[in-house]
Amino acid sequence: MKRILWFRRDLRVSDNSLLTFGGEVLPIFIFDTNILDSLDINDRRITIIFNAVVKLKSDLQEIGLDLKIYYGKPIEILKHLASFGFDEVVASGDYDAYARQRDLEVSQFIHFRYLSDTYIFKPHEVLKEDKTxxxxxxxxxxxxxxxxxxREIFKKEIATHTLHTICYDGISGFKNSKCIQLDLEMKTLGFQKTELDQISLKSKLQSLRLKLCIYKLERDFLSLDATSNLSVELRFGTLGIRELLRFVQGLDGSADFIRQLIFRDFYAYLLFHFPRIEHENYKYSFNGIADQQKYELFCSAKTGVPIIDAAVTQLITTGKMHNRARMVAASFFTKDLLLPWQWGEKFFAKHLLDYDKASNVLSWQWSAGTGVDPQPYFRVFNPYLQAKRFDKDTFYIKQYLSQLCDIDLKNIHDEEWLLNNKILEYPRPIIRHHEASKIAIESFKHMEI
Ligand SMILES: Cc1cc2nc3c(=O)[nH]c(=O)nc-3n(C[C@H](O)[C@H](O)[C@H](O)COP(=O)(O)OP(=O)(O)OC[C@H]3O[C@@H](n4cnc5c(N)ncnc54)[C@H](O)[C@@H]3O)c2cc1C
Incomplete structure (x- = not known):
């Protein structure tokens, strides 16, 4: 058997099911221009992927393999490779509409073997008694x-020694696509290298070991670094899900953490089984009111509601946003501003380093109350109460909104005060929360399910 091993959301050697096949293999990675062409030149995620691919290549070389790195359209590249007599392409699951269509097209000219390495469970592994x-x-x-x-989820998959790389000189370059060589540079891809925080995976895991026992109690507090910060590693597969499960197994507090990992699986599972929810409401015909002006104020952190503007500033400046802040911001966006959740999903997609279609879409639908879950539309977060509870000392808000540094924390948590006082270089709130949420609830109430 000759196989193409297509690395996608699993950019690692360690515990990678792709490397459990013996025989002749050609490991590849494709910088997909269908995706890259719509991104900004300084998109931070390209630097993350680039670094991960360079490391993957070097790690593969250490076990006697190599990585061919392509830049172009996957269908064209794989068609070209298929002409060299490969028996199949092997790759790990990817469930959004684009990925599914792409994989379907590939399967029409070469056998496609799907592996389940991105999530804990396969999509049909956890079903109800009636198999739905x-x-x-x-x-x-x-x-x-x-x-x-x-299940033997904890069994480590080890790369066998029988793997060896195919060497076909002709495979490299061809029309419209580039096969990038070892001297790979970001500018070859047309992107700028960006500065990223340099916390290594090893340090994140070491600190997770200490954080786990207080994870449940502290994970919602905005200025505490109480979560794992591993979503980017999970997104690109630089850390395998089985490895992470093994790492936390038996540690005090691991159950609450594993629950969140299962949440990640649940969202991917829902996207797999109900693909239409990528773009459409699962329930309710009401989908917000398009208002460009409100949207721009939200996206430029000028709503005048401190916790929202701090969250958006964190997102724009760092590519990150605390989970609690994501929940509060998405609720404000879909309920207080009554904007379509798809707009918010797109805005997060542009900036989040850990952007994942399933987690993002499903979380936005959850916030809007339009998703599959029984989240009632009338559950609306009060951003001031949320800030008072999860950023009591306003450390988070002041970290991202320097204009509020000299404002007393009790005023920052007080909507009336903010509405009635002028702060230098900071706007007054653009809505009054209880009025806006009343309108949202009324709007949903009158729509059919
Ligand atoms: C509106 C909104 C949009 C979101 N968009 C994304 C996204 O694009 N990509 C993404 O990875 N997560 C998304 N999340 C979920 C969550 O906010 C992040 O996974 C989490 O903040 C990442 O930080 P962490 O790694 O420190 O999480 P931890 O608390 O340490 O959790 C460990 C891991 O569990 C998973 N996880 C935790 N919470 C959730 C959750 N609520 N839903 C799904 N998985 C979860 C993540 O993979 C995370 O890395 C979104 C949440 C909301 C409310």
């Missing part, structure tokens, strides 16, 4: 735990 997918997280989670108990 769960729509509610808690029963999914309970069933998932049972499946996990009965």
């Amino acid at each position: 997918p769960y729509l509610v997280f808690t029963p999914f989670y309970q069933k998932a735990l049972k499946v996990l108990e009965n």
Whole structure:
């Protein structure tokens, strides 16, 4: 058998199912121009992927393999490779509409072997008694735990010694695509290298070991660094999901953390089973009111609601946003501003380093109350109460909004005060929360399910 091993969301050697096949293999990575062409020149994620690909190439070389790195359209590149007599392409699951269509097209000219390496469970592994997918997280989670108990998820997959790279000189370059060589540079891709925080995976795991026992208690507090910060590693597969499960297994507090990992699986599972929710509401015909002016104020952190503007500033300047801040911001966007959730999803997609279609779309639908879950449309976060509870000392708000540094924290948490006082270089709130949320609830109430 001759196989193309297509690395995508699994940019690592360690515990990678792709490397469990013996025989002749050609490991490849494709910088997909269908995706790259729509990104800004300084998109930070390209630097993350670039660094991960360079490391992957070097790690593969250490085990006697290599990585061919392509730049172009996957279909054209794989068609070209298929002409060299490969028997199949092997790759790991990717469930958004673009990825599914792309993989379907590939499967029409070469056998496509799908592996499940991105998530804990395969899409059909956790089903209800009647073999239909769960729509509610808690029963999914309970069933998932049972499946996990009965499975050898913790068995490490080791690259066999029988793998060897095919050497076809002719494979490299061809029309419209580039095969990038070892002296790979960001500018070859047309992107600028950006500065990233340099916390290594090893340090993140070491600090997770200490944080786990207080994870449940502290994970919602905005200025505490109480979460793992591993979403980017999970997104690009520089850390494998099985490896992470093994790492936390048995540690005090691991159950709450594993629950969140299962949440990640649940969202991918829902996107797999209900692909239309990538763009459409699952329930309710109401989809917000398009208002460009409100949208621009939100995206430029000028709503006058401190916790929202701090969250958006964090996103724009760092590519990150705390989970609690994401929830509060998405609720404000879809309920207080009554904007279509798809607009917010797109804005997050542009900036989040850990952007993942399934987690983002499903979380936005959850916030809007339009998703598969039983989240009622009338549950609206009050941004001032959320800030008072999860950023009591306003450390988070002041970290990102320097204009508020000299404002007393009790005023920052007080909507009336903010509405009635002028702060230098900071706007007054553009809406009054209880009025805006009343309108949102009324709007949903009158729409059919
Ligand atoms: C509106 C909105 C949009 C979101 N968009 C994304 C996204 O594009 N990509 C993304 O990875 N997460 C997304 N999330 C989920 C969550 O905010 C991030 O996974 C989390 O903040 C990442 O930080 P962490 O790694 O420190 O998380 P931890 O708390 O340490 O959790 C560990 C891991 O579990 C998973 N996880 C945790 N919480 C969730 C959750 N609520 N839903 C799904 N998975 C979760 C992540 O993979 C995370 O890395 C979104 C949440 C909301 C409310």
